[in-house]
Amino acid sequence: MTGAPHFDYYVLGAIGLLALCSFLTRAGYFLFGDYFPLSDGVRRALRYAPTAALVGIVVPELLPWHANTGYALDIKMLAAVAAVGLYWRTRSSLLVIVGGMFAYWILRLLSELRF
Template sequence: MSHTEIWIALAGMAVVTIVTRALFLMAGEHVTVPDRLQRALRYAPAAALAAIILPDLMTWHGHFTLAPSNYKLMAGICAAVFYLFTRRMVGMIAVGMAVYTALRLLA
C-alpha cells in the first residue's frame, strides 16, 4: 500500500467511527428505543467484550488450550468469579492481574 492509500484508509476509518458514535448523540431524544429492544441490548456490551477477550484467554503460546497451564485463562476465570460475587470492576482487574502474575512467577 502506498502512503496515500494508508491515509485514505485512516481517514475513512475515522469518519466511520465518528459517524457511528455521533449518530446517537446527534439524534438525542428524537429517537426512542422500545423497552423490548432496550432489554435485549442490556447484555450486548458484555457479549461483545467476551467475543474480544475469550479468544485471547483461550490461547497460550499460539495454541488453543483449556488446560490449567494456560495462566491467562486461569486468571480470567478467577477475575470473573471475583466480579460475579462482588460486582467491583477495579477489584476484578486487580485479582486477574495478581493471579496471572503469581502463576507466571511461581511456574
Template sequence: MIGDLHFDLYVLGAIALLAVCSFVTRAGYFLFGDYFPLSDGVRRALRYAPTAALIGIVVPELLPWHADTGYVFDIKVLAAVAAVALYWRTRSTLLVIVGGMIAYWILRLLSDLPL
C-alpha cells in the same frame, strides 16, 4: 513518510474514512436520538451489548485450544478462574481487574522459575 506517495495517500485516506465512520456511528445517536426513539425491546437488547462485546473479546483469548496446535494449557485460564472467584467473593469490578492481573503476573512468574 517514506514510500510511495500514492500508497501513503491511500492509507491516510482509509484511516480518515474509518475515523469518520467511527465518529458517525458512535455520535449519531447522540446527535439524532431525539428524532429516532428506540422501542422498549431494542432498549432491553442493548443492555446486553457491553457484556456480549466483553465476552467476544475475553473468551477467545482464554480458550485452551488453538486451531494449529490443538489443546494448549495456559496460565491465563487459571488467572481468569481466580478473577471469577474474586468477583464471587467481593462483587467488585475493579478488584476483578486488579486481582486477575496480579494472579496472572504471579502465575507467569512461577511458571518461569526453573524447577
C-alpha cells in the same frame, strides 16, 4: 511518505473515510437520537452490549487451545478461574481485576522459576 504518491493518497483517503464512518456511527445517536427514539426491545437488547463487547475481547484471549497445537492449559485461564471464584465470593468488580492480575503475576512468576 515513502511510497508512490497515488498509493499514499489512497491510504490517507482510506484512513480519513474510516475515521469519518467511525465518527458518524458513534456520534450519530448523540446527534440525532431525539429524532429517532429507540423501541423498548432495542433498549433492552442494548443493555447487554457492554457485556457482549467484554466477552468478545476476553474469551478469545482465554481459550485454552491454539491453532495447530490443540488443547493447552494456560496460566491466563487459571488466573481467570481464580478471578471468577473471587467474584463469586465477594461480588466486587475491583477486587476481581486486582485479584485476577495478582493471580496471573504469581502464576507467571512460579512458571518462570520452574526448572
